[in-house]
Amino acid sequence: MEDSEILGLYFSRDERAIEETQNKYSAYLRKIAWNILKDREDSRECENDTYLKAWNTIPPANPPVFSAYLGKIVRESAIDRWRLLHRKKRGGSELLLSLEELNEAVPGESSTEEIIEHRALAEAISAYLHTQSKDIRTVFLMRYFYMDPLSDIAKSTGFSQPKIKSILHRARIGLREYLGKEGYTV
Amino acid sequence: MKNEDLLRALNDVDPKLLQETERMRSRGRSSAGRSAVLLLVAASILLAGIAAIYFSVRIRRNSVGASVASDVPTSMLEPKETESGLTESPETEEEPREPKKLKEYDGISEIEVIIARISDDMISCRCSIVCDPGCTARASLSMTGAGDSKEMITKSGFLAESKTWSIPSADSCQAGLRVTVYNSEGEIINQFSKYSEPIVLIIPGE
Structure with missing residues (x-):
């Protein structure tokens, strides 16, 4: 359906x-x-x-x-x-x-301020991912959203595990720099 | 900001990005599925190949038996009714072989000795031998109560012969095959005797 x-x-x-x-x-x-x-x-x-x-x-x-x-x-x-x-x-x-x-x-999940902060951070992450290549963002989300093991990511993408580790490392560094520019203290 | 905040914030990333990632993940799953199917197909082909080799060997061996059977009158293969009314079936000759016992015969991969009454006064014995690769067998077929024997040697590792004797004056008789096995250098590597099942000639109490 x-x-x-x-x-x-x-x-x-x-x-x-x-x-x-x-x-x-x-x-x-x-x-x-x-x-x-x-x-x-x-x-x-x-x-x-x-x-x-x-x-x-x-x-x-x-x-x-x-x-x-x-x-x-x-x-x-x-x-x-x-x-x-x-x-x-x-x-x-x-x-x-x-x-x-x-x-x-407790009614509600968070305070309004927290919710706004949270959404802003989510948008910043999305914006950062949009600046990256499709390969990088899919690997990043497979690992940090779906929590897929490296072996599964390797199967899905066809990349070797060392390459995936390298992509993730560079993506984390890039995200840190991006969020720093956006005013977040990481 | 803690990494936990990042973890939670990831929950609200652009759904289109998640959709794109999900496509990649499902592609991986389907390719894994395809790999599994390919593996299964490969395993099936391998098994079919092994089965084909196995059955071709069996057929080759059976053809040896078939050539022997052609030498033996068809009446030998038909059930005979004894005077007691019991059926003496040649099926007793075709009882399943015991492959485990064959292991005992070094140099021989298959051997068979059969005896059967073919008429009121005649008995036929047949034997077949399949040697291991590189081996040759010399065999002597005889029967209890018979005065002579038949000497044979395998050709290309096979032997299938039969011999007919008059029924001896005994309650029962049995065929025996004395085998000497040689390796590719002509050295004797095994000697043994193989006997057929005994055949009853006179029903007790008759």
Whole structure:
């Protein structure tokens, strides 16, 4: 089914929307979560969280690129879960865990200032990536958005792993310089 | 700014960039899929090749048996009804060979000795030998109660012969094949005897 048709189901509040999303994007979403969590069960939970969040946010959201929208949700969910698990594994204090749990009770995610800062930074990163060649930006996003292992990136791009490491290194240096010019302290 | 801020900010990069990256990723997945399919096809071809070689060897060996069979009257291959009413089937001759035992015969990759009653007063024995590459076998086929034997030698590593004897005056009889195996330098590398299954000539109590 085409993305536009799936989105149509969301807009008409048809529950088949979730089923169709799952049919089309389950493997994609699970792969993103797996790259971050390396745990089958946790990855599946993040995938399910993504369907729920998509259901709750569309409408009003009307993502121009549905796969990217879902990818962002699952990535965010997986990073949050990873952080929580990581704190627990490190023997995080009950205070930290309590605060983490209370996050759910706090309305809104961040202050307006934080949201604006966050968006500005995202735009700066996007602008920097647009100045780079297609190869560089795809390698960069494969690694830092999708968290793909170097071996997977090598398979997708046909580059050797040393070359990928070199591309990533130069991209990080370039991003640092770019953000510095934009007034960010990195 | 922490690297965590960067990590989070990446979540809101231009969706078109993500779409472009996603295309590249899926291309990698499909090429990985293609590689897997190619690997599978290559493995299948290899297996088919091995199977073809195996069966061609089997067919070649069977053709040795077939030439022997052509020497033997067809009645030898037909089930015979004994006086007790039991069927004495030549299938007993065609019992599955025991390849493990063949391993014991150095220089010989396949050997078969068969005995069968072909008429009221005649018995036929047949044997076939397939030597290992480079080996030659000399064999002597005889039968219990028979006065003579047949001397044979493999040609191009193969041997398939048969001999007919009159039924001896005994309750049962058995064919025996005495084999001497030579290597490519003419040295004897093995000597052994191979016997057929015994054949009952007089039904007990008759």
